[in-house]
Amino acid sequence: MRIGIVSETYPPQINGVALTVHGLAAGLAARGHSIELVRPRQRDAFEDEPGILVQEVHGMALPRYPGLRMGLPAGRLLRERWRRLRPDALYIATEGPLGHSALRAALRLDIPVATGFHTRFDTYAAHYGLGVLGPAVRRYLLGFHRRADATLVPTDALAAELRGLGLGNVQLLRRAVDTAQFHPAWRDPALRAGWGADGSTPVVLYVGRIAAEKNLALAVEAFRAIQQRMPAARYVWVGDGPERTALAAANPDFIFAGAQRGESLARHYASADAFLFPSLSETFGNVILEALAAGLPVVAFDQGAAHDHLRHGHNGYGIAPGDTEGFIAAAATLACNPGLIRHMGRAARASVERLSPDAVLREFETLLYGLARGESPVHGICAHA
Numbered sequence: 001m002r003i004g005i006v007s008e009t010y011p012p013q014i015n016g017v018a019l020t021v022h023g024l025a026a027g028l029a030a031r032g033h034s035i036e037l038v039r040p041r042q043r044d045a046f047e048d049e050p051g052i053l054v055q056e057v058h059g060m061a062l063p064r065y066p067g068l069r070m071g072l073p074a075g076r077l078l079r080e081r082w083r084r085l086r087p088d089a090l091y092i093a094t095e096g097p098l099g100h101s102a103l104r105a106a107l108r109l110d111i112p113v114a115t116g117f118h119t120r121f122d123t124y125a126a127h128y129g130l131g132v133l134g135p136a137v138r139r140y141l142l143g144f145h146r147r148a149d150a151t152l153v154p155t156d157a158l159a160a161e162l163r164g165l166g167l168g169n170v171q172l173l174r175r176a177v178d179t180a181q182f183h184p185a186w187r188d189p190a191l192r193a194g195w196g197a198d199g200s201t202p203v204v205l206y207v208g209r210i211a212a213e214k215n216l217a218l219a220v221e222a223f224r225a226i227q228q229r230m231p232a233a234r235y236v237w238v239g240d241g242p243e244r245t246a247l248a249a250a251n252p253d254f255i256f257a258g259a260q261r262g263e264s265l266a267r268h269y270a271s272a273d274a275f276l277f278p279s280l281s282e283t284f285g286n287v288i289l290e291a292l293a294a295g296l297p298v299v300a301f302d303q304g305a306a307h308d309h310l311r312h313g314h315n316g317y318g319i320a321p322g323d324t325e326g327f328i329a330a331a332a333t334l335a336c337n338p339g340l341i342r343h344m345g346r347a348a349r350a351s352v353e354r355l356s357p358d359a360v361l362r363e364f365e366t367l368l369y370g371l372a373r374g375e376s377p378v379h380g381i382c383a384h385a
Helices: 016-030 075-084 097-108 121-127 131-146 156-164 189-194 216-229 244-250 262-270 286-293 304-309 324-335 338-352 357-372
Strands: 002-006 034-040 052-057 059-062 065-071 089-092 113-116 150-153 170-172 203-207 234-238 255-258 274-277 298-301 316-319
Touching: 002 016, 002 097, 016 034, 016 052, 016 113, 016 286, 016 357, 034 065, 034 097, 052 075, 065 097, 075 097, 089 097, 089 357, 097 113, 097 131, 113 357, 150 156, 150 357, 156 170, 156 304, 203 216, 203 262, 203 286, 216 274, 216 324, 234 262, 262 286, 274 286, 274 324, 286 298, 286 304, 286 338, 298 304, 298 324, 304 316, 316 324, 324 338
Parallel strands: 002 034, 002 089, 034 052, 089 113, 113 150, 150 170, 203 234, 203 274, 234 255, 274 298, 298 316
Antiparallel strands: 059 065
């Protein structure tokens, strides 16, 4: 099949959506499909990949995120291109100006289209002092996805919520994790030594955007509770974002490793001992699966990936959303108990070992075949991380 994929974020950018879309594009190309990827032009080059034809469009930097770029509308370019090289099916991963213009072009040309609901921009607004805009953003998102043939979401809970809001085309597209890349075998004593940690020092890890919507104040508070009981504990932060400078200035004992990819990211995961994920704004949270695969017990709120994959008291702790005291208590209990870390770490790895990106790609491929044939999407599709 000729498959079009439109995304306003893609590697070398590092975030959950970019990596998810890259996995889909590369996986489908490896299965013999012809992929046309439409994305904004980026400052840093990303190597060409077999089977993926890239169409770059104009973009602009996102406010407060100078490292990320938003695609500008490209409707005329896409209409002209897709008239000549018509996709059999289209996947639009983002709802920004580029995604909106791609959806309009697809509808005009009668190209079957699926959209991805990856980010709760309606809830993000409150974290940037724009909470009054939340309802308007939600209406826009629902209106955008309502026009697609299928809207793909990663969890049952989000599917139920969107259906309750009147979105009738929702399909479940679960996510998996590369359990070969993220593995306890990548544990690196030399890396830990660089953090000032020996074998008995608890190392807590954060991976993700360092941004207001991630509820970072709770992460800091939880670590300080750990530190009261284990003064030698270390907190390692992987990622970047608009709050990094202020967070580092306020917490000079934290270790900021910056953005990591590939083998280096795997070593950072496996060399830590516990993973705290305080966010309440995620549709999923890929980093939870990555941490579990690396053998890290996770403390997170019981939603998204945590709801689907954490067994409370077995491979981590799933805390009722908003229960900050419960989150802090669970973090301290876990990080200050080496035996519990080892026991839960083994359970963490075992809990995701059967998640298969290959099986997930086959399910996504089936959905696209169905769209191309004009069939109604089948409920219960699985999906790739």
